Amino acid sequence: MFSTLRQSMAWVHTWFGLVLGFLLIVIFFFGSLSVFDREIDRWVLPETRFEPQIMPSYEGILEQAFNHVAPETDELAAAKMRVEGELPEQLQIMNWGAYTTHRDPTLYLYAEYAVPNNPNDPFDHIHGYATIDPRTGAFLPKDHLKIGSEFFYPMHYRLYLHWENLGYIIVGVAALIMLVALVSGVIIHRKLFREFFTFRRHKHTQRRVLDLHNMTGVVALPFHFFFAFSGLVIFAYIYLPVSATVLQTPAFAAAQEEAKDKGLAFAPAGQSAAIASVDTMVVAAKRLWSERGMPGDVGYLFVNHPGDINSYVSIYRAGRDAVSLVGQGIHFNSVTGELIYQDPDPTAISIINEFLTGLHLQHFEHWLLRWLYVIGGLMGCICIATGFIFFVEKRKRDSQQVTTVRWVDAFAVTSITGMLLATMAILVANRLLPVDLEHKGSWEIRAFFMVWLLSLGHAFWRSNIVAQGLISPAWREQCWGVALLSVLAVLLNWTTTGDHLLKTLFNGYWPVASMDLVLLTLSGLSIKVALSLRQREGDALLLMEQG
Amino acid sequence: MNEFILLSLTLVSCYTGMSWLALAMKSHWLQLRVKRDFTSIKATVYRILGAASLCGALVLCLQVDHPSIAFLVWIMSMVVAAKAVGLTLSYRATWLRPLAIIN
Numbered sequence: 001m002f003s004t005l006r007q008s009m010a011w012v013h014t015w016f017g018l019v020l021g022f023l024l025i026v027i028f029f030f031g032s033l034s035v036f037d038r039e040i041d042r043w044v045l046p047e048t049r050f051e052p053q054i055m056p057s058y059e060g061i062l063e064q065a066f067n068h069v070a071p072e073t074d075e076l077a078a079a080k081m082r083v084e085g086e087l088p089e090q091l092q093i094m095n096w097g098a099y100t101t102h103r104d105p106t107l108y109l110y111a112e113y114a115v116p117n118n119p120n121d122p123f124d125h126i127h128g129y130a131t132i133d134p135r136t137g138a139f140l141p142k143d144h145l146k147i148g149s150e151f152f153y154p155m156h157y158r159l160y161l162h163w164e165n166l167g168y169i170i171v172g173v174a175a176l177i178m179l180v181a182l183v184s185g186v187i188i189h190r191k192l193f194r195e196f197f198t199f200r201r202h203k204h205t206q207r208r209v210l211d212l213h214n215m216t217g218v219v220a221l222p223f224h225f226f227f228a229f230s231g232l233v234i235f236a237y238i239y240l241p242v243s244a245t246v247l248q249t250p251a252f253a254a255a256q257e258e259a260k261d262k263g264l265a266f267a268p269a270g271q272s273a274a275i276a277s278v279d280t281m282v283v284a285a286k287r288l289w290s291e292r293g294m295p296g297d298v299g300y301l302f303v304n305h306p307g308d309i310n311s312y313v314s315i316y317r318a319g320r321d322a323v324s325l326v327g328q329g330i331h332f333n334s335v336t337g338e339l340i341y342q343d344p345d346p347t348a349i350s351i352i353n354e355f356l357t358g359l360h361l362q363h364f365e366h367w368l369l370r371w372l373y374v375i376g377g378l379m380g381c382i383c384i385a386t387g388f389i390f391f392v393e394k395r396k397r398d399s400q401q402v403t404t405v406r407w408v409d410a411f412a413v414t415s416i417t418g419m420l421l422a423t424m425a426i427l428v429a430n431r432l433l434p435v436d437l438e439h440k441g442s443w444e445i446r447a448f449f450m451v452w453l454l455s456l457g458h459a460f461w462r463s464n465i466v467a468q469g470l471i472s473p474a475w476r477e478q479c480w481g482v483a484l485l486s487v488l489a490v491l492l493n494w495t496t497t498g499d500h501l502l503k504t505l506f507n508g509y510w511p512v513a514s515m516d517l518v519l520l521t522l523s524g525l526s527i528k529v530a531l532s533l534r535q536r537e538g539d540a541l542l543l544m545e546q547g
Numbered sequence: 548m549n550e551f552i553l554l555s556l557t558l559v560s561c562y563t564g565m566s567w568l569a570l571a572m573k574s575h576w577l578q579l580r581v582k583r584d585f586t587s588i589k590a591t592v593y594r595i596l597g598a599a600s601l602c603g604a605l606v607l608c609l610q611v612d613h614p615s616i617a618f619l620v621w622i623m624s625m626v627v628a629a630k631a632v633g634l635t636l637s638y639r640a641t642w643l644r645p646l647a648i649i650n
Contacts, residue, residue: 197569197629199637219629222622323615355615364616368554372623379630 006188013184017387018408020177022415023159025384027171029419030156031227032377033148035362035370038103039511040148044430046497048133048140049512050105055098055298056134058278062109062301065130065137066096069111075126082124083117091115094125097302100134102320102365107134145441147426151448157231160445168238171231178228185217192218206393213386216379223376224383230360233353262341264331265310273309276337285315285330288342294328296321299363309335320365323358381416388412392466402467409466410459410474417478418455420522424485425451427519431492470544471537479530486523490516550611557607557620561628564600566646567593569632578640581647592649601625 002008033040042049056062071079071091080087091113099108111128118124131140145151154160158167186192196218199211217224232239243251259266282298289296299318305311311334319325329343346354358364362373392409395401429447433440455478462474493516494500501520504513569575571593576585604624608617635642 194572194574197565197572197575197633197636199633201637215633216630219633220626223626321616322613323619358615359619366612366616366620369616369620369623372620372627375627375630376623379626 009184009187013181013188014391016177017181017185017384018391020174020181021384021387022411023170023174024178025381025415026159026419027156027174028377028380028384029423030152032374032381033423034153034156035373035377036511036514037146037148037153038101039515040152041146042105042511043493043515044147044427045140045144046499048105049497049499049509050135052103052105053100053107053134055100055282055301056107056137058282058301060279061132061134061137062098062278063275065109065132065139066098066111066303066306068139069096069109069128069130071111071113071126071128079115079118079124079126082120083115084119085117088116091126093306095302095304096306097300099300101299101318101363102297105133106131106140143439143441145430145444147430147444150441151426151445152423157235165238168235172235172239175228175231178224179232182217182221182225182228186221189214189218206390209386209389209393213383213390216383216386220376220379220383223373224380226356227360227376227380230356233356234360262331264312264314264340265305267310268305268308269310271309272307273311273335275303275306275311275313275334276332278303278313278334281313281332281337282315284332284339285317288330288339289317289328292328296328299325303334306334311335312340319358319363323364324354325358325361325363327354385412385416388416396466397469406460406463406466409472410456410463413459413463413472413474413478414452414456417475417482418452418459420482420526421455421478421485422448422452424482424489424519427489428485428492431489431496468544470540471533473537476530476533476537479526479533483523483526483530486519486526490519553607553611554620557604557611557624558628560600560604560607561621561624562631563646564597564604565625565628565632566635566643567597567600569636570643570647571597575636575640576647578636579644579647580641581644583647589649 002011076087094112094114096109096111099110109130109132112125113128115124115126130142131146132138133140151160154167157171158165159170161167161170189195191198195211195214197215199208199215201208201211203211237243256266278301282301285298286295294317296317297320298315299320300314300316302314302316303311304314313332313334315330315332317328319327324346327343327346330339331341332338333340362370388408389412392405392412396405396409398405426444426448429444433443437443458478459472459474462477463472466472490501493512499509499512501513501516504510504516570579571590573585573590576589605617605621608621608624611617612620632643
């Protein structure tokens with residue numbers, strides 16, 4: 001089919017990159033936003049605009065909060081369909097946990113509840129989730145969406161698709177194709193090192209966008225490679241679920257054996273017992289970390305089989321000073337408060353795994369590195385976007401490819417400016433919708449997808465001109481839309497919360513100030529691009545009329 | 548504050564290093580429009596300077612952070628610096644003239 005390796009790789013790069021590129025740009029963009037997901041949460045939930053908190057007292061706050069966590073209603077309804085007979089009114093709690101990082105003002109809690117009488121799964125269970133104010137223990141309303149961590153972040157790793165693991169699998173395929181595109185891109189690039197810094201912005205559009213595509217792709221190659229690869233590593237258990245399928249029995253036996261070796265009870269004894277002071281255990285854990293030369297705060301607190309005589313408490317150190325997320329777990333007997341087991345130093349394989357996972361999930365405290373990640377992610381978006389534009393530019397005067405070019409251009413508009421429009425729309429909706437609106441978060445998500453769908457329709461409607469070799473006005477019009485909505489979001493933040501930019505800057509409240517500054521910068525850039533596009537549209541029309 | 552200075556120096560060092568690597572290429576040397584010839588010896592010296600500057604940036608990163616984080620900061624600083632040098636060469640190439648220190 002192809003006479004050289006370079007030709008075949010060019011085909012792979014073009015077509016796989018094009019088809020999966022529409023997904024990859026979404027993954028890259030929302031991944032970039034997710035770097036500051038907690039800060040976005042604070043912008044959208046004004047009641048959480050206070051300083052990050054450490055793990056609160058168990059006896060003072062957590063114990064009561066855990067007891068008020070309830071199973072998710074949709075999971076409970078699904079569980080009722082899986083069991084024989086009726087589910088008991090109160091499900092047995094299997095475990096509960098609390099997780100925090102140095103960027104969280106609020107605290108995330110979860111619990112697992114045993115689902116009895118499932119003939120197909122003796123270990124069936126469902127979950128309960130809650131977010132609390134760790135200073136008071138007050139629960140945040142469930143229908144108030146944390147847009148950063150509960151919408152933008154899931155858009156990054158599973159496209160917000162809930163059905164089975166479809167979203168994870170699609171993202172995994174896209175990440176794999178990303179790796180293929182990187183390798184094939186390197187093979188087809190004739191002057192990888194000679195044009196490392198080359199961007200000939202005065203040349204014609206096709207040359208210009210190809211230079212930008214090559215430069216962003218090559219200079220950010222380590223970033224793109226490691227993020228695509230580490231993303232696959234993180235969800236390897238979903239893509240290759242051997243321990244839950246073909247190796248289920250030995251995996252279960254190994255887990256039991258491991259728990260036995262560590263002295264951590266695998267199952268509850270069925271005999272109730274009161275829990276000792278967890279706060280004392282936390283103090284002991286912090287002392288042990290200090291003795292090991294790694295003083296730190298609690299990142300993750302986990303109670304297994306609470307209320308049972310076999311219960312134990314696991315306390316993990318927050319990984320704010322290293323790439324790994326949490327670590328140095330210390331396990332205590334819940335009933336006696338005695339130390340059971342300390343996690344040993346990680347093995348070489350664990351260190352590699354923790355490094356790959358941690359570099360992607362980035363729970364460390366390093367603001368410069370976070371911003372560098374955002375720039376890296378946006379460079380990925382530029383690389384993909386210029387790939388689309390190059391595809392269109394190369395083919396738009398070819399009468400044989402009119403339909404393909406129109407489709408690609410319309411999808412490119414939707415996945416670039418349309419995605420920005422939808423992102424601005426959800427922020428504007430968040431500030432416009434009444435605080436006490438029932439299912440407020442769902443309405444915000446609807447606003448996001450509705451605007452994105454409208455941008456797709458608009459892009460198709462305006463794309464007929466592309467077939468004549470001209471620039472679709474949809475690009476310019478949607479840029480104006482982004483500029484307008486981003487300024488509107490900043491103004492609405494001011495009017496609905498009183499936290500205007502000067503106030504947040506003066507008070508040094510950077511999560512909100514930075515959001516407003518980014519929105520205003522985006523607005524300025526969108527206006528600049530819109531004006532530039534208007535000029536180019538005019539030039540292209542003039543050229544066409546002159547023949 | 549000390550961290551801020553060291554990390555700022557890291558970024559400067561990466562940008563300078565990438566600029567010197569760019570000046571080791573004839574096409575970019577010509578973009579600077581300096582009245583000096585481009586020679587293979589100069590190219591080698593600029594490559595060595597560039598590599599040394601990037602290594603210096605790694606040393607600076609290691610002064611601030613845990614080695615695992617320092618490595619990431621170094622890689623990402625180089626990525627962003629390379630992009631910045633590419634854009635400087637495209638928009639304001641003459642700004643890099645002060646770095647053409649070898650006659």
